Amino acid sequence: MAEKDKRQEQQHLNAIIDQIKRAEQKLARSITNAKADIDDINRTFGDDVHIGAGDDSISIAGALSIHQQQQMLAERNNAWQRSQQQLSVLQKLEKNPYFARIDFRELPSGHPETIYIGLASFTDAQNHFLIYDWRAPISSIYYDGNLGKVTYQTPDGEQVVEVSLKRQFIIEEGQIVSLFDTQETIGDQMLLTALSHNASTQMQGIVTTIQQEQNQIIRDTKSDLLFVQGAAGSGKTSAIMQRVAYLLYRYRKKLTSGQVVMFSPNMLFNDYVSQVLPEMGEQNMVQMTYLQYVARRLPKVQVQDLYEQFEAIQQNTITPATRFVSDLAFFQLVTSYAHQLQQGGVHFRNLYFRKQVLISRAQIANIYYGFGPQYTLLNRIDGTKEALIKIVQRKISSEMRKKWVQEQIQNLSQEELRQMYDYPDQEFKNSDDETKFLARKIVTNALRPVVKKIRHNSFINIAATYYEFLKIVPQLLPLSKYQVSDAQWQNFVAQFAADWSQHKISLANISPYLYLYDLLTGHHGDLTMKFVFIDEIQDYTPFQLAYLQYNFPRARYTMLGDLNQAILTHDNSQTLLKEITRLFDSEKTRVVQLMHSYRSTKQITEFTKHLLTVGEKIIPFNRPGDLPNIKVAASAEQMLQATREQLRANQQQNYATAIITKDLAQAQQLQQQLQQHVPITLIKSENQRLAAGDLVIPAYLAKGLEFDAVIMWNATAGQFTNQDQQLIYTITSRAMHRLSIIANQQLDPIIAAVPKDLAQWQ
Numbered sequence: 001m002a003e004k005d006k007r008q009e010q011q012h013l014n015a016i017i018d019q020i021k022r023a024e025q026k027l028a029r030s031i032t033n034a035k036a037d038i039d040d041i042n043r044t045f046g047d048d049v050h051i052g053a054g055d056d057s058i059s060i061a062g063a064l065s066i067h068q069q070q071q072m073l074a075e076r077n078n079a080w081q082r083s084q085q086q087l088s089v090l091q092k093l094e095k096n097p098y099f100a101r102i103d104f105r106e107l108p109s110g111h112p113e114t115i116y117i118g119l120a121s122f123t124d125a126q127n128h129f130l131i132y133d134w135r136a137p138i139s140s141i142y143y144d145g146n147l148g149k150v151t152y153q154t155p156d157g158e159q160v161v162e163v164s165l166k167r168q169f170i171i172e173e174g175q176i177v178s179l180f181d182t183q184e185t186i187g188d189q190m191l192l193t194a195l196s197h198n199a200s201t202q203m204q205g206i207v208t209t210i211q212q213e214q215n216q217i218i219r220d221t222k223s224d225l226l227f228v229q230g231a232a233g234s235g236k237t238s239a240i241m242q243r244v245a246y247l248l249y250r251y252r253k254k255l256t257s258g259q260v261v262m263f264s265p266n267m268l269f270n271d272y273v274s275q276v277l278p279e280m281g282e283q284n285m286v287q288m289t290y291l292q293y294v295a296r297r298l299p300k301v302q303v304q305d306l307y308e309q310f311e312a313i314q315q316n317t318i319t320p321a322t323r324f325v326s327d328l329a330f331f332q333l334v335t336s337y338a339h340q341l342q343q344g345g346v347h348f349r350n351l352y353f354r355k356q357v358l359i360s361r362a363q364i365a366n367i368y369y370g371f372g373p374q375y376t377l378l379n380r381i382d383g384t385k386e387a388l389i390k391i392v393q394r395k396i397s398s399e400m401r402k403k404w405v406q407e408q409i410q411n412l413s414q415e416e417l418r419q420m421y422d423y424p425d426q427e428f429k430n431s432d433d434e435t436k437f438l439a440r441k442i443v444t445n446a447l448r449p450v451v452k453k454i455r456h457n458s459f460i461n462i463a464a465t466y467y468e469f470l471k472i473v474p475q476l477l478p479l480s481k482y483q484v485s486d487a488q489w490q491n492f493v494a495q496f497a498a499d500w501s502q503h504k505i506s507l508a509n510i511s512p513y514l515y516l517y518d519l520l521t522g523h524h525g526d527l528t529m530k531f532v533f534i535d536e537i538q539d540y541t542p543f544q545l546a547y548l549q550y551n552f553p554r555a556r557y558t559m560l561g562d563l564n565q566a567i568l569t570h571d572n573s574q575t576l577l578k579e580i581t582r583l584f585d586s587e588k589t590r591v592v593q594l595m596h597s598y599r600s601t602k603q604i605t606e607f608t609k610h611l612l613t614v615g616e617k618i619i620p621f622n623r624p625g626d627l628p629n630i631k632v633a634a635s636a637e638q639m640l641q642a643t644r645e646q647l648r649a650n651q652q653q654n655y656a657t658a659i660i661t662k663d664l665a666q667a668q669q670l671q672q673q674l675q676q677h678v679p680i681t682l683i684k685s686e687n688q689r690l691a692a693g694d695l696v697i698p699a700y701l702a703k704g705l706e707f708d709a710v711i712m713w714n715a716t717a718g719q720f721t722n723q724d725q726q727l728i729y730t731i732t733s734r735a736m737h738r739l740s741i742i743a744n745q746q747l748d749p750i751i752a753a754v755p756k757d758l759a760q761w762q
């Protein structure tokens with residue numbers, strides 16, 4: 001490119017930065033003023049409020065004044081926060097205002113235009129766009145098209161333009177480091193630079209290099225279900241973070257970050273992605289794991305956690321019965337069973353008062369089933385609640401005469417008495433009246449917990465109802481059709497009861513349990529949630545997905561996964577997609593396949609894709625690096641030695657290494673052995689933070705993460721089973737720049753089967 005062009009671009013950049021600086025100063029002044037206003041209002045708050053003379057009540061004028069002051073304060077606070085946010089966006093823009101320029105002409109008869117695209121929009125005093133937000137409709141021509149005719153979507157329909165120039169910039173601290181014109185969608189040069197960086201404990205945004213296939217996902221606004229299947233490292237997670245930012249922009253004023261929820265594989269991962277949106281000037285969405293979501297509904301019961309779940313898979317304790325209750329067929333069975341409960345089958349609990357049965361379960365059942373057949377479950381429960389509360393109210397009068405109440409009245413201290421009165425120095429006709437008043441108060445207070453129990457549906461014994469349901473499942477449906485024998489089913493049911501008696505529940509049972517509870521009590525889910533994102537979909541069961549859909553009935557769903565990386569569900573992963581699409585209207589379902597893999601070097605991706613014998617197509621991005629190296633040591637001692645040497649070699653290249661083990665026990669043992677020689681952090685729980693530097697981490701916690709260098713520990717024959725192909729793929733595909741595999745005496749056969757020329761064998 002001509003020197004003259006470069007000079008002109010730097011001049012243009014300087015002029016823009018000047019304008020940004022001026023806007024920053026203006027904003028900083030208004031922030032200072034807003035802050036002064038807020039302080040002022042706070043200071044004069046007390047003075048302006050007129051307290052009514054003679055008593056403690058506030059006069060109407062005073063109350064109005066308080067209300068006005070509060071409103072004013074809230075407005076100023078909002079304005080102040082908005083300005084703060086704008087300022088932080090401007091500060092980011094000042095360092096790196098834009099990354100692309102497009103010259104184009106609207107067809108058929110527009111005049112030539114030049115636009116610059118950056119992280120956010122920036123306009124001059126006359127409201128001319130100096131920078132376009134990357135999410136603006138026009139910006140999609142940067143991501144989607146080549147030179148020449150390009151079509152893009154606007155809110156008013158399609159628009160065609162003729163693109164004559166696409167220029168990309170790398171700008172650091174206000175200086176153009178490099179710029180190039182490109183014919184392609186996004187020049188490979190720019191992507192290569194982006195991908196060559198070192199891994200970090202925080203995920204980075206990909207605004208400047210979003211690929212065309214990713215852009216389809218980010219800007220989709222039509223689908224109720226957007227299902228993205230993509231190889232390891234194909235940018236699924238990156239794309240959805242960008243998609244959230246896009247949706248918040250596109251639907252601003254109508255959509256808040258609280259109406260977007262993302263279900264992620266573990267909390268470590270939540271932490272890993274937590275900076276992406278704030279870096280783009282947006283607030284984080286709600287983020288949680290499925291386990292957190294269901295477990296918080298049953299705070300007194302211990303739910304099988306991620307670790308136990310993974311161990312169960314490893315020990316092959318996943319039975320045909322567990323698989324069956326994870327299926328859509330079982331979801332439908334729970335749904336239809338709930339209808340049957342209108343006729344009978346709900347179990348109840350006695351309601352107690354002062355250790356005596358106040359309303360017996362038989363009485364409650366009579367009320368519940370006393371309503372006519374036209375009553376739905378919801379009407380039935382509402383009607384029962386009403387009737388129970390009436391019974392409680394009727395008890396008040398008879399209870400007031402009881403001895404315990406009289407005793408309590410006599411034992412009341414002056415202070416307690418004062419608190420019982422409706423207002424200070426309350427007067428009564430006579431002492432009888434006063435005693436009656438106090439007795440009523442005491443009994444009402446004592447009955448309050450019972451009323452609360454009624455309101456919270458505690459009179460329903462959901463565990464017994466669910467248990468009864470499990471017991472009769474074989475009568476409702478031929479289990480043999482689902483490859484479950486009678487004995488296996490009996491075991492499953494017995495296990496539920498045994499777990500429950502110890503206040504535990506398995507992950508397989510918790511979703512159907514809660515679903516039955518929801519149907520019984522008319523809990524209809526969260527109607528305000530507008531977008532639900534589910535990452536690593538392959539680790540969900542169809543039941544869980546159907547249950548999520550039940551819980552967020554008005555939301556649109558984006559599901560991402562790699563069917564090659566199912567480490568918690570194994571065999572059903574290939575059929576999962578079919579099952580999921582059954583849950584949605586096919587007209588509004590879109591399936592996108594991401595085939596390019598960006599994370600790893602070409603050598604690593606070529607190697608890892610051979611670990612999969614069946615699976616989806618994977619095209620490596622052409623970023624060169626070393627061949628993966630495989631070391632088969634002669635003893636456990638030598639394996640450790642080789643690991644230390646590899647760690648050292650990686651450090652010399654400035655690569656942070658993650659040593660990934662099959663399970664937690666191996667990770668713990670290895671870290672202890674290594675720690676005597678080198679500092680290394682053990683990641684043993686999802687509640688930890690990801691530390692910078694070298695780590696030892698079990699495979700199930702490394703999901704979704706990436707590292708400069710990976711050492712796969714103990715890839716010895718016999719450690720992994722035939723079923724572990726996807727686990728091995730997940731481990732090895734975490735490496736960005738270097739992959740090492742270390743085994744003792746004999747290599748795992750899945751790895752040994754990879755063509756010899758794809759690795760360096762030592």
Ligand SMILES: Nc1ncnc2c1ncn2[C@@H]1O[C@H](COP(=O)(O)OP(=O)(O)OP(=O)(O)O)[C@@H](O)[C@H]1O
Pocket residue numbers: 191194195204206209210211214230231232233234235236237238239562598599703704705706733
């Ligand atoms: N368009 C892009 N520009 C720059 N970097 C990208 C792009 N797409 C993906 N990457 C990088 O590739 C790596 C992998 O991306 P990401 O973690 O989003 O993939 P994934 O599909 O979720 O992977 P996995 O399923 O293996 O967890 C990240 O370092 C990400 O920054």
